[in-house]
Amino acid sequence: MWRLMRRAHLRGAAPLGLRCLPQPARAFSVLLPSAFPQPTPRTPRHNLPVAVPEGDESEEPLIYNRPQRKKQRPWYKSPALYALAFLQCLAMYLGFWQLRRLDWKLALIDELEEKLRCDPLRLPRNVNMNVLHEFEYRLFEVRGHFDTSRALFVGPRTYENERGYHIVMPFKRASGGPDILVNRGFVSNDNIIGTGMEKRLRHPLKEDANERSIVVLYPRVYPPGRFGLPNEPEKNVWLQLNPGQMAHWLNEQAGVRDVIATENTPKESRFYGMLRRLTAPPTQESVTPQEAFQKKQSEPVIPIYMEEIFGGTYGEAAVLLNQGIPVGRPARIELRNQHAEYAMTWFSLSAITTFMFIFMLRKGRGTS
Numbered sequence: 082m083w084r085l086m087r088r089a090h091l092r093g094a095a096p097l098g099l100r101c102l103p104q105p106a107r108a109f110s111v112l113l114p115s116a117f118p119q120p121t122p123r124t125p126r127h128n129l130p131v132a133v134p135e136g137d138e139s140e141e142p143l144i145y146n147r148p149q150r151k152k153q154r155p156w157y158k159s160p161a162l163y164a165l166a167f168l169q170c171l172a173m174y175l176g177f178w179q180l181r182r183l184d185w186k187l188a189l190i191d192e193l194e195e196k197l198r199c200d201p202l203r204l205p206r207n208v209n210m211n212v213l214h215e216f217e218y219r220l221f222e223v224r225g226h227f228d229t230s231r232a233l234f235v236g237p238r239t240y241e242n243e244r245g246y247h248i249v250m251p252f253k254r255a256s257g258g259p260d261i262l263v264n265r266g267f268v269s270n271d272n273i274i275g276t277g278m279e280k281r282l283r284h285p286l287k288e289d290a291n292e293r294s295i296v297v298l299y300p301r302v303y304p305p306g307r308f309g310l311p312n313e314p315e316k317n318v319w320l321q322l323n324p325g326q327m328a329h330w331l332n333e334q335a336g337v338r339d340v341i342a343t344e345n346t347p348k349e350s351r352f353y354g355m356l357r358r359l360t361a362p363p364t365q366e367s368v369t370p371q372e373a374f375q376k377k378q379s380e381p382v383i384p385i386y387m388e389e390i391f392g393g394t395y396g397e398a399a400v401l402l403n404q405g406i407p408v409g410r411p412a413r414i415e416l417r418n419q420h421a422e423y424a425m426t427w428f429s430l431s432a433i434t435t436f437m438f439i440f441m442l443r444k445g446r447g448t449s
Contacts (some may be wrong), residue, residue, distance in 0.1 A: 114294050131335060159445065165438040172431035179424035186418050193218045194415045206258040217301045218414070221387065223244070224294040225254040229286050230373035233327060235319045238267060240408070241399075245269040248282070248407045249319075251331065251382050255292055259383040262324055263297060265407035266389060267309060272405030277316045278374070284405040297387035298410065324386040335378040 201220040228251040238248035244270050251260040272283045292303050314330040332339050357420040391398065393411035398408045 096410060109369055116437045124239045153343065157445065159441070162438065162441055162445070163311065165434050165441065169434040169438060172434060173426045175196075175273070176424050176431060179318075179420045183418070183420035183424065186420055187416075190414055190416060190418070193416075197298075197412055197414065206254070206256045208258075208383070210385075211300070212384075213385070214297055219299055220279075220297060220390070220412070222294060222296050223252065223263075224256070224299060224330070225252055225253055226292050227252055227265070227286070228260070230376070230415035231331060232281065233319055233323055234317055235264075235272070235281055235289065237270075240267040240269075241402075243269045243402070246273060249327065249386075252387075256371070257380075259381050260378075261383060261385040261387060264386070264388040264409070266409035268389060268400075268407050269402060271400075277318075280317050282405060296390045296392075298390055298412070300386070300388055302386055319401060324384040326383040327386075328382040331374070331391070332378075334374040335376065336379075339379055340381045340383065395433060 093268075145411045171421040176264065196218045197220065198218065201222040202216070204221045231251055232245040233249040235249055237244055238247055239245075248268055249262055250265055252263040253260050269356060273280060274283050275281050300322060310320045312321055312323060312326060314326070319327070328337055384409050389409035390412050392412065393401075401408050
């Protein structure tokens with residue numbers, strides 16, 4: 082019965098069983114089928130756009146079942162293409178720049194090796210600091226003795242896969258005048274005891290109190306790095322080589338004023354120098370290294386940094402390292418020269434970017 086009533090409602094006519102009922106009852110009966118769920122129209126499965134009449138001026142947006150395909154950008158307007166072209170030119174320029182740096186470095190090494198082949202110069206008593214830079218990488222011969230009680234530890238450094246420090250000591254010249262700073266060489270950590278101001282060599286170098294002649298090299302000292310860790314003189318920690326700071330701190334601890342020797346300083350006679358050394362009171366060993374730094378000195382330290390030359394073999398250097406004796410630098414130029422590797426790296430990058438640029442260029446022309 083209900084099925085017949087529903088069919089009649091869908092067709093728009095009253096069911097057969099209700100046609101004979103009065104008008105009010107028929108109206109009430111017609112409303113009954115509305116309680117049933119009405120069938121919903123199915124959405125068409127085709128993906129074609131919906132047709133819109135020509136006269137329809139409604140403001141409703143048009144709805145499409147399939148999005149429109151975007152128009153492709155021309156291949157010559159691709160940002161990646163221009164980026165590859167820029168990288169190719171930049172890498173090529175840096176490669177040729179490294180080749181020019183290689184020529185400059187080779188010429189510099191030849192010039193410095195020519196200076197090393199010259200005979201050692203005598204370091205005068207009064208040094209003109211304004212022209213001293215013209216004698217970089219020249220050998221000098223100085224005579225005197227080391228002040229072993231005031232040792233500065235520069236490092237840490239490495240030598241033959243061993244960690245240690247470079248020992249810098251004031252050198253008192255026999256000709257008189259201010260002391261200079263001389264790098265004695267490398268000492269491993271096993272031959273260093275103490276920390277901070279109490280840091281010292283395990284085996285004191287007592288034989289250095291005797292006067293002798295040594296050959297030193299005046300190197301080029303680069304300024305401290307801006308981003309490097311600062312030195313801590315009060316802890317005897319010297320991470321960076323700074324002769325000016327070293328000389329000032331040694332003079333401040335010894336209670337003397339910083340003095341830069343000039344050509345106008347009167348020269349001491351040889352007889353007076355010998356008499357001054359003979360009549361000088363014997364030096365007494367300090368109890369601690371800190372007291373040695375604070376001991377009153379007759380001559381200040383000037384910021385002239387030298388490196389002692391070691392002319393022995395590798396076997397002799399190994400023996401000195403085991404004994405805790407500093408090993409100086411060899412008489413050769415030790416400059417890093419890796420400009421050829423850098424040039425090959427930049428040229429390889431330029432070749433790779435050139436291949437990628439040509440590939441994208443041919444691909445873009447093929448799709449246009």
